[in-house]
Amino acid sequence: MYNRDKIITIMKEIGAESKAIKPYVVILQPRRDLKEIPAQNLDGYEGLHVDFSGYSHGFGSVGGEKVDVARNYLIEQALESGAKYALFVGEDTVLPYDGFLKLHETAEKNPGAMVVGVYYIKLSVPMIMIKTGDWITPANVDPGQVFEIHTSGLDCALIPMSILEAMRDEDPELPYTCICYGIEGLPFVGEDNFFEYRLRKLGFKILVNTDVQCLHMDLASGKYTAHPSVKMENYFTNIPITEPLTMADKKDIDLRWANRIPKGTGLEVDHETMSDK
Numbered sequence: 001m002y003n004r005d006k007i008i009t010i011m012k013e014i015g016a017e018s019k020a021i022k023p024y025v026v027i028l029q030p031r032r033d034l035k036e037i038p039a040q041n042l043d044g045y046e047g048l049h050v051d052f053s054g055y056s057h058g059f060g061s062v063g064g065e066k067v068d069v070a071r072n073y074l075i076e077q078a079l080e081s082g083a084k085y086a087l088f089v090g091e092d093t094v095l096p097y098d099g100f101l102k103l104h105e106t107a108e109k110n111p112g113a114m115v116v117g118v119y120y121i122k123l124s125v126p127m128i129m130i131k132t133g134d135w136i137t138p139a140n141v142d143p144g145q146v147f148e149i150h151t152s153g154l155d156c157a158l159i160p161m162s163i164l165e166a167m168r169d170e171d172p173e174l175p176y177t178c179i180c181y182g183i184e185g186l187p188f189v190g191e192d193n194f195f196e197y198r199l200r201k202l203g204f205k206i207l208v209n210t211d212v213q214c215l216h217m218d219l220a221s222g223k224y225t226a227h228p229s230v231k232m233e234n235y236f237t238n239i240p241i242t243e244p245l246t247m248a249d250k251k252d253i254d255l256r257w258a259n260r261i262p263k264g265t266g267l268e269v270d271h272e273t274m275s276d277k
Contacts, residue, residue, distance in 0.1 A: 023058035024083060025055055025056075025058075026087070027042045028060050028071075029088070029089055031064070038092075040095065040237055044059070049095075050095050050236075051097050058083065068175065068178050074086075074088075078164070084161055085104070087100060094241075096230075099214070103117060103156075106146055106209045107158050112162065113160075114158065114159045114160070115157075116152045116153075116156055116206065117212030118208065119214035120226060121216070122216050122245055123249070123253065127153035127155075128149055128152050129149060129151045129152065130150050142229070143211050143227070145210040145211075148206065155216075163204050167199070170202060213230050215230065218249070222237075224245060
């Protein structure tokens with residue numbers, strides 16, 4: 001007959017041991033409003049919508065802050081976690097179930113590179129840009145490719161902690177991300193542009209794995225923009241996926257984006273002419 005007390009003792013020892021395990025990857029998610037339901041469940045170990053099986057992982061989110069402030073805070077917390085990677089995922093970005101595994105495979109083969117997946121500006125082009133001569137253009141993001149890019153959004157980005165440590169050590173007085181809007185006659189600079197400029201300046205690369213095709217979802221309707229090759233059976237979400245966004249949705253999408261900007265950003269929105277991020 002097995003001894004219950006001895007079994008419980010072993011269980012407690014396993015629990016104590018687990019508390020010393022550091023996350024291999026931390027998932028980071030800026031949130032505009034914590035009352036909203038994000039597109040996917042990425043927190044915890046049960047019912048996850050992206051496969052992290054076998055990898056210790058943690059999760060952090062910040063709600064109601066400007067996106068650059070939120071990203072800086074999350075990065076600082078990630079650096080204290082002892083993780084090897086940080087994975088930024090937008091609250092309205094839907095990764096395929098094997099998205100992390102594919103990004104991780106590419107990152108392990110290319111040390112010192114940030115690896116991103118593909119997601120689209122809603123009703124527009126992919127947020128994957130290349131530089132040819134003096135031109136910046138959207139990249140061809142058909143599946144089956146891994147290549148270096150000039151810039152991208154940060155809503156599906158696997159970042160080695162070594163890159164973040166290098167940024168911190170290079171100049172502790174500089175934030176990791178920062179938005180410039182209406183300052184000293186400078187052009188608009190997004191927080192992703194700021195981060196990736198610093199990354200490239202330090203000699204690191206940005207790679208895209210086009211087999212990681214994400215949906216950019218409208219949280220209110222479940223409609224999305226994505227590459228035409230996507231197959232819905234590869235995606236799991238908190239919000240039912242409905243159908244692709246069309247131009248008939250543009251005004252509502254633009255208004256919803258503007259109304260969800262956290263207060264204090266300094267952005268003045270013209271509801272007649274604005275375009276969606």
